Structures are given as C-alpha cells and as structure tokens.
Amino acid sequence: MSTPARFDRGHTDDLISFLGASPSPYHAVANAAARLEKAGFRQVAETDAWDGTSGGKYVLRGGAIVAWYVPEGATAATPFRIVGAHTDSPNLRVKPVPDTGSYGWRQVAVEIYGGTLLNTWLDRDLGLSGRLTLRGGEQRLVHVDRPLLRVPQLAVHLDRSVNVDGLKLDKQRHLTPLWGIGGVREGDLIDFVAGEAGVAADEVTGWDLMVHSVEPPAYLGRDRELLAGPRLDNLLSVHAETAALAAVAARGDLPYVPVFAAFDHEENGSQSDTGADGPLLGTVLERSVFARGGGYEDRARAFAGTVCFSSDTGHAVHPNYAERHEPGHHPMPNGGPILKVNVNQRYATDGGGRAVFAEACERAGVPWQTFVSHNSVPCGTTIGPITAARHGISTVDIGVAILSMHSARELCGADDPFLLANVLAAFLEG
Structure with a gap:
C-alpha cells in the first residue's frame, strides 16, 4: 500500500528559496549543510579520527558534500542506500x-x-x-x-x-x-x-x-503549474535529496545507512577531488565502515548490498522539436520522476534497478515515467555510470524532466520536485 506523501507544494516553494540562495556550488553545499544541521547532523573533518556512533554526519569539500545517517543497531556490514547528484551548472x-x-x-x-x-x-x-x-x-x-x-x-x-x-x-x-x-x-x-x-x-x-x-525563480503559467528558474540542473535534485535524508533520519529505525552525496564538476567530466570520479564517496563510505569496527570483508559485504539512485534532470518532450525525442518515450512535466535508460551505459539503469525504482515510487504513491534517447541523437550522461564503475555499486539513473537544459534559465513541472523528494525518501527508508 502506498505511503502518504511527506512533501507538497511547500517543498517547491522552499526549492525556490534554495535556488536563489545557491548561485554557486559552494553556496549550494553550505545551504544543504545548514538544513542538515537543523535536522541534527554534525560536520566531521576529514583530518580527524571518526567514531562509529549513531546519528547524522556530513563532510564538506569545496563544492561537494557527503552526508550519512547511522541508525541504532547498524553493523559494520550494514549496506548503504545512496542518493547522488551534482552541484555545478554550466x-x-x-x-x-x-x-x-x-x-x-x-x-x-x-x-x-x-x-x-x-x-x-x-x-x-x-x-x-x-x-x-x-x-x-x-x-x-x-x-x-x-x-x-x-x-x-x-x-x-x-x-x-x-x-x-x-x-x-x-x-x-x-x-x-x-x-x-x-x-x-x-x-x-x-x-x-x-x-x-x-x-x-x-x-x-x-x-x-x-x-x-539575478532574475529570481518563479512559478509560470495560468495555473502556476510550471517552475522557471536557474540551476534546476541539478540543484533541484540536491534540494530534494537533502530534504529526503533529513526526513528519513527523523525516523531513526532504518535497515540501511542512508547517504546523500552531491558532487562538483559533473558538467565537465567529474574528474576532480570533489567530482564523482574522485575518491570522496568511496573514502567516506569506507571510513564509515571502519569507524563501526569493520574491516575489508565488512566493506565488501556492505558495498555488495548497496544501491544508489543517481538523480539528475532529463529531457521533457519539447512541443516545438518533438522529432528530436524517442517516439515511444515522451516524459511530461508533473508526470512524476523519470527512469533514465541507455543500453550503452550512458545511464547505469538495468532491469533490477528499474524494479527498485518502481517499488520506491509505489511505496511513495508517486507516478513515474521512462526516458530513453532517440537513436539518432547522442545521449548525455551523469554521475550514475561513474559511481557504478568506480565503486562496484548497483546504480539507477533517475531525475525530473525539464525543458531548456543547460540554459541560464530552465523549466520544469512545479509538482515534480516534491514528487521526486517523496520517491527518494521511500528509497532511503528501504
């Protein structure tokens, strides 16, 4: 049976504030950290020794943040549930x-x-x-x-x-x-x-x-069913993941260790010390295992049971250029999050990942859509394949359908941000 939604249009109102206050990756992670602090998380320094106590912790490095919540009773081999995104925009x-x-x-x-x-x-x-x-x-x-x-x-x-x-x-x-x-x-x-x-x-x-x-984000349309604003790619996901992690941490009794990871430099290949192709996420996960008294065997077991949702924006069908889209896959605003699929591994989703995503949407009571590229139009990529390959973690690429991707000002459905947040929270709860 579907669980009631945690987030409503108030979530999108809050996204508008977040976008306006986060003009750079450095501001985005500072604002995400401030929201996690209010939820009881505390910052830990990478240069300090870490302990294995329960509760919420986070690490900041430049334009990247990794936050995690260790529930009571978690062992060194407890798997992670990860939601990932990126903080930079063209x-x-x-x-x-x-x-x-x-x-x-x-x-x-x-x-x-x-x-x-x-x-x-x-x-x-x-x-x-x-x-x-x-x-x-x-x-x-x-x-x-x-x-x-x-x-x-x-x-x-x-x-x-x-x-x-x-x-x-x-x-x-x-x-x-x-x-x-x-x-x-x-x-x-x-x-x-x-x-x-x-x-x-x-x-x-x-x-x-x-x-x-400097033009602020704003609702658009006769019925205000659209949201226009800067940096939806990909602060929409950063904001939703921050909210989802804070919500599930308040519950406490979780079967997994929920993790939120937002990286810099996705828009130019992710190859930096704060990018998804760098060591930051793997180091944080390993240190969390070791802080709880684990060794290599526990690390291997935890990673083997881990699933990651890589959340990034995708393309809604454009009414003026419909021929650029795959005919059988036309994601629409306010149709719910999209599952992103590419058999050439530009996205990391496979059939097993689809099942995990479908279950999270069902539990959250949220509709969902599928995105695949037109065969004649090259497919973009995300942090998903990088995360899967670098860490050996099962990864699913998802997101929200938008128009005008990589513009100084983009457009999405006003309901989709909180629909995404509900799915992420259902996923993190396991």
Whole structure:
C-alpha cells in the first residue's frame, strides 16, 4: 500500500528559496549543510579520527558534500542506500586575470564552464558569486545578487542576417561581459568583490568566481503549474535529496545507512577531488565502515548490498522539436520522476534497478515515467555510470524532466520536485 506523501507544494516553494540562495556550488553545499544541521547532523573533518556512533554526519569539500545517517543497531556490514547528484551548472566563470576591456568599456574576462547554451547569457542582468581564499587559507563566500554585468548582443541593424542564418557566437570574442565604462583598471574586480565580502583586497590570494542571472525563480503559467528558474540542473535534485535524508533520519529505525552525496564538476567530466570520479564517496563510505569496527570483508559485504539512485534532470518532450525525442518515450512535466535508460551505459539503469525504482515510487504513491534517447541523437550522461564503475555499486539513473537544459534559465513541472523528494525518501527508508 502506498505511503502518504511527506512533501507538497511547500517543498517547491522552499526549492525556490534554495535556488536563489545557491548561485554557486559552494553556496549550494553550505545551504544543504545548514538544513542538515537543523535536522541534527554534525560536520566531521576529514583530518580527524571518526567514531562509529549513531546519528547524522556530513563532510564538506569545496563544492561537494557527503552526508550519512547511522541508525541504532547498524553493523559494520550494514549496506548503504545512496542518493547522488551534482552541484555545478554550466555558466561563465571569471579568469585568473579578470580585468579587461576595450574602446573605453570595462569588462570581465570569463571562461566557458560546461556545455552551456551560450545565447541564453546574452542581454541578461548578471550577478557574481563564488568564494574567495584569504591569506592563511580561510575561505569566504561572496554573493553579489544584483545587476552587475551584462553580455550585450549585437543589434539586428548591424547583423541583418541573424534571424535567417542563425546566431553565431565566438566564445572568446563575443561573451565577455561589460560592467562599466572608463577603461581597464588592474585589480578592479577583486577590489570590488573583496569589499562585497567584507575583507581587505590585499588579503585575497585566490578566487573561484562565476556569474549568475539575478532574475529570481518563479512559478509560470495560468495555473502556476510550471517552475522557471536557474540551476534546476541539478540543484533541484540536491534540494530534494537533502530534504529526503533529513526526513528519513527523523525516523531513526532504518535497515540501511542512508547517504546523500552531491558532487562538483559533473558538467565537465567529474574528474576532480570533489567530482564523482574522485575518491570522496568511496573514502567516506569506507571510513564509515571502519569507524563501526569493520574491516575489508565488512566493506565488501556492505558495498555488495548497496544501491544508489543517481538523480539528475532529463529531457521533457519539447512541443516545438518533438522529432528530436524517442517516439515511444515522451516524459511530461508533473508526470512524476523519470527512469533514465541507455543500453550503452550512458545511464547505469538495468532491469533490477528499474524494479527498485518502481517499488520506491509505489511505496511513495508517486507516478513515474521512462526516458530513453532517440537513436539518432547522442545521449548525455551523469554521475550514475561513474559511481557504478568506480565503486562496484548497483546504480539507477533517475531525475525530473525539464525543458531548456543547460540554459541560464530552465523549466520544469512545479509538482515534480516534491514528487521526486517523496520517491527518494521511500528509497532511503528501504
């Protein structure tokens, strides 16, 4: 029998707040950690010795977070139930020497991060966010959430063929934001950002900065059945997984050790110390086993019984480009989470994983859909296959169907975020 839903439209209201407060991966993990702290979790340092006591713990590393809850009675060989996601989104990121410009304009040098839809960053009011590293290693988050930069498009009068031949953008020449007039002043941007962060500019020795749209997320449509906003790929999943872990931890008596893992750098291959292809997740899981008195045999048994849901956004059928989609698989907004399948292992789902997902949806009382790519359209990928291959863990790729993926502003069904959260909670409970 289906269990009653834990989350409702209030979950989506909270997602809107989370998206607005999380313009960078560093903000996203800080906000997820704050929510887990309210649920009784505590941060542990990777450099400290860990104990095997029950309760909720989490580790932060850059733009990544791994959190887990050890229930009373868990043994060293108790398997894990993992929900995974990523914190990064395609955007424009500030170069090491940021101050540039020409012809009397002050501009900011940026590098393209991930597979972003370049045109969606044009003529949009942009803020600046990320982190500063100070002398001695302290890191300070910064969030300038007001119109600061803009990438102006060339007027149609100067490009008469643009609406016929299409927009052609050179990544180096055409995507440099402007932020004032008066010419280049060396150190100008970092002086400004340091002031916004409340620190002296000469204390700043490093930075990881990026731009973001300052237009807030919002419900859309006559009946407000859609949600438009930035970074739905993939903070929608990060937010849902944070909520699901906090909810199941409140229950306490669990047959598995539930885990939430959100990684950075998925959009460019996951190969970093904070990416899914790095050692972070495996190290945390192993240390949890060893802290509970286990050895290699317990680790092997725990991993063999572990299942991971890799949650990332997928493609809803586009009404203007339906021919790009597989004819028999047309995911719709508010139709429930999607099961993502690709036999060439761009997604890690197999028949056994489908059964686990279907059971979680049934227990949560949530409908679900299936996504598979058109044979003539290359399939994207996620952290799912990486997690399965790197750790030998059974992994299922799922998510929420959206439009405008990798745009500066994406679109999903307003009901799907809380439907996903309910399925994740049912899965983590086992």
